[in-house]
Amino acid sequence: MDKTLHHPDRDQIELAAVLDALSDPIRLQIVQRLAKAGEASCSSFLDYGTKTNLTYHLKRLREAGVTRARAEGAFRYISLRNEDLEARFPGVLAAILANIQDAA
């Protein structure tokens, strides 16, 4: 496994990419849960899809700069890049988070 997964720098995060990452219902649910839980392992999202599918969606979120992945042993802990996003695109994530409807 790559020791350092690819995360874009704060100032390389692009608005269109962030919105694209958040344009999928599954990824919106993931982000909503992260907003509540703060940090969560990949497998805690298994109710949203298969393992492979989650790897895919979590990768899209990460590469868009929406989330960060931290490796700890066999686990990956995912969290929102809240401060980075707020610094780069003030208000955007907060407004979206406030409007994700629960479940689907």
Next chain:
Amino acid sequence: MDKTLHHPDRDQIELAAVLDALSDPIRLQIVQRLAKAGEASCSSFLDYGTKTNLTYHLKRLREAGVTRARAEGAFRYISLRNEDLEARFPGVLAAILANIQDAA
């Protein structure tokens, strides 16, 4: 031509669809210009793409509930559904508009 183009009702507008509509650089530029100009004809966006291509992007914006199209003679005037979006997803459009960088 259809007298009434399809526009979703305010409460049928979905967050994921709005974000998807705004996840394309061309459509972001269109929306930015609409925010400044208030109302504009299709052809006023010709510097962003071909006629056919604009029909495509404007349709995506309209069907997502982001814009409204009003026919007047041979023209179509496009505008943002500002109040509808603010009522449905408070703060979202405003935050995004405030963060679209000019040009590309």
Next chain:
DNA sequence: GCAATAGTTCAAGGATTGTTGAACTTATAG
């Protein structure tokens, strides 16, 4: 060591996206 768990990579497939040119409809101008 061996087995189990966490997660990724690969390859495949169908669905959607973005783009274009040609042909079309509708409306205005002369």
Next chain:
DNA sequence: CTATAAGTTCAACAATCCTTGAACTATTGC
């Protein structure tokens, strides 16, 4: 009526997206 301009529809195409199962790597526990 004829010509022109505003937009749309259609058909095609390459590219990307989402989903899956099988095979893989890496870590933990016994």
